[in-house]
Amino acid sequence: MKAVEDVTIRIEDGQIVGLVGESGSGKSTLGRIMVHLLEPTRGDVLFDIPDDVLGEYEDARATGDQEALGRIRATHSLTYRQRPALGWRPLLRWALGLILGGTLGAVLPALAIAFSSPPFANLPSDFLWAATGGVLVGFFAIFFTPEAPRFVRDLVAGVALIALNIGVGLAVALNGAMVSSRSYDSFGAFATGYQNGGVGLVIAILVGSAVAWQAANTAPVYLLRAKGKEADVMRMRRIRRQMNIVLQDPYSSLNPRMKLVDVISEPMLSMHYATREEARLRALELLQEVGLPEVFGDRYPHELSGGQRQRVAIARAISTNPKFLVLDEPTSALDVSVQAQILGLLRNLRDKYRISMLLITHNIAVISYLAEKVYVMYAGKVMEWGDVAKVLREPEHPYTKALMSAVPIAGQRRNRILLRGDPPNLVFPPAGCRFHPRCPVAFNACGWTADEVQEDLGYLFAGKYYPALGPNLIVQAEDDRTVSVQGTTNIEGIRSLVEREREDIRSLQAVQSVDQASDRIVLRLSETVEPGLYPRPTGGEVKCLLFRPGAEAPPVGAAG
């Protein structure tokens, strides 16, 4: 599941940036990545980075300058992980481990079999020693390569397998040669011995390699790997002091067994920001800062109402003087009247301490009240961003338009753009633009696939065009870009259907040609273009092909 993909967000010092979208669009995931509660699969979160360094970073990314990129990431990226440099020392250690493990894995069974009773290897001991050898190979190989990627580990297991193979084979051959040296020459003995020991050998090899592979993934190995991360953890702790998060539900984000003063001082203590006594004093100060009396310090969270709890959560978030705050739906669990108080408080705090904030919410009105810049997300991608005033008033992306028109505003009845359907399943995200199946102005390049066209055609044939085209039509998606219709020869009818329904049924926009094949009519679809973020003259960017540079002007009043 790709929850968030291809997202670039920029938050300036002291700026409040809004992030808006439906649930499941990846807003919260993004927020959590930003304060490093989640590790992204790929990508950087650059924190506290000066403009010129950011410029360098952009250049390095554009040119693919790995060295410069690594240097900047090491100092500024939260997601940077220290990897052991590939010098001769780790290489030597790795090789030594491999040789040692291989020797142990191969020689031990060989010795064991050599000393076991004649005439041939006995199966159980063969088995046991091969397994022991596998464990040792796997363990040692990984012990010395804690950061090795998966394929190295598999490679090690493969080497172990070969080593075992040769070792055990040799041992059995030796054994056989010892037994029968009087009557056969040595090569014949080798062959016979190998043959007779064959079954046990194959099993031993399989078990040995499986065990080696398993051993590479066992808990002690992971602990060893984790040790290597310690440096990163220490670095994170320094950075985490400067950022914090306010969670959505104040009823579940405060520990019910801690007094409020402890709740607020906990981050200061765990980040070594203050001593216990200082933390206590600052906690009381902060209570007043967020508009609660000092006596509340000795109370427990259950004695507070929702709004008061959220104030405490905010006090806790700003206790270590962070430069950056993620607000994950700070007011959606609260009543309107309390929401207004909390929004006012957040605004004051921003003005007083110049904290940058990322405001995640589905409530567009909250964004418009608090934020300066807004990013609109849909299905894990940023669809549009720009100044709040611009994006909320004159949205350009069809999704933003629909979203804005869906916001109920008291005292106004407006023309709604009703979106059909639901947000997509991100395990199988739609091709092309992720919004295209619901988009009221989607056109041919937006990512229609044959399946979507087939479904819509099926409805049309069953409904509106039932009398015109007859009952026996079979629509099939042949491959990704062709749809075939069987059971009619009325090609003109289908052509005119496509022409006529284009405006309503947007998937038909993708139909490029309607041709007669041997026994069926073939509809070919045009190619899909993946939309990028296209800059707009007003400063923002829009991820929609309608705004592709060089495209004809977007239809006036489209979707509105």
Next chain:
Amino acid sequence: MAAALQVRDLQVHFHTRRGVFRALNGVNLVLREGEVLGIAGESGCGKSTLGLTVMSLLPRNAAVPGGQVIYDERNLVNLQVDYAKSAGDRFLPKRNEHVLKRVNKAMASIRGVGLSMVFQEPMTSLNPVLTIGFQIAEAVYLHNPALLAKRRLAREAATPQDLREILRLLEENEGDEAPIRAYVAAKSLEGLEEQALFVWRRPDIHRARKEKAILTLGEVEPRRFERSILGVVARAGSIPPQFRWIPIFRKVVRHALFREGYRKAEELLTSLGVPNADRVVRMYPHELSGGMRQRVVIAIALANNPSVVIMDEPTSAVDVTVQAQILELIRQIRNTIHASFIVISHDLSVLAEVCDRIAIMYAGRIVEIAPVGDTLTHPLHPYTQLLVSAIPTLDRKEIVGIRGEIPDMRDPPSGCAFHPRCPFAFGKCATHVPIDIPQGKEQLVACWLYEAK
């Protein structure tokens, strides 16, 4: 306009270990026929309690010491009022259980049929181990088994001539109900008209297919045993005891009625805009998205053509775009269904979209009730004014919260409950509970500021 539902001076107290929680303190409300009434307020002001009281779904520690809920010229809460009065201060939840048992029995014929409710959170109000179709069919099966039996029998009994005649009537009168009902009644084919009308009103298929669908309504697999049993059910109007207690009959009846119920569920869902309803009825709730689940819950509530539908926060668990769909749906069904609606929400802007009138509640009382335009453009009660000004809008205007918190209803403030937070409070507010003062044509406000000097 006649009243579909009246609430008079309703009080509800919850007896908790830490004292008596006064949830409702004298609510007066008239729901007119065919109107959509919104109820708004902060959380904890008694909106949902009001809905539950009307449905008589209160928990056992709830007492109704006074008031009336009048529906269909019957008082729905008199049993509870009697008990609370006789118990007085020595109210015992355990004793109340017996009362509630009798209430439940009496309400069984009203709930779901006369009054029905859409509960908060469609995720939790559907049973996760039963299919969608079953849950909708169950509502019809329990309240109106005869309808299901009649539908099935009518399909079986209809001759091709009947169906052609119905189709002709539909075409001539363009879907008008009355002549078809008359025809069906004359031929004693009740139950057929609703199926024919449903097919006729479907937006998603072409006329030619509709005609075909209506003409093939009569193609039912004949089952004589089932038919004779369903005949008994249809004549009796309910499932007779012998069919309820003898296992083999019970099984056949249940099976036949539920099969018909699934058909009915399919029709209901299609009319609420659920695509592929034939597949959806066989799905389980977790397979549907939030918006679809909400439609299913609404379908269950509407299954028996109730005259009053109470919707408790119908859109607070769904996204903005889905919320827009649901609001559109509510607006649509209020035009097609002859019912009155009570929509409970904390979001005034949602209510503004669908309601005719809005009642604002505070501390278990209705403080203002007015047509939707008046509530938003010139609210009278200070609480309403503050509430409206606290809604953030796209205009980036300054918003102000209401200082203070909602009062603890175990120990509510004297006089007007809002006076500790009210910027206009004066002497009388602290001592006297305000009365409802009519303002303008239809506005009622409970505030001493508007008392005629």
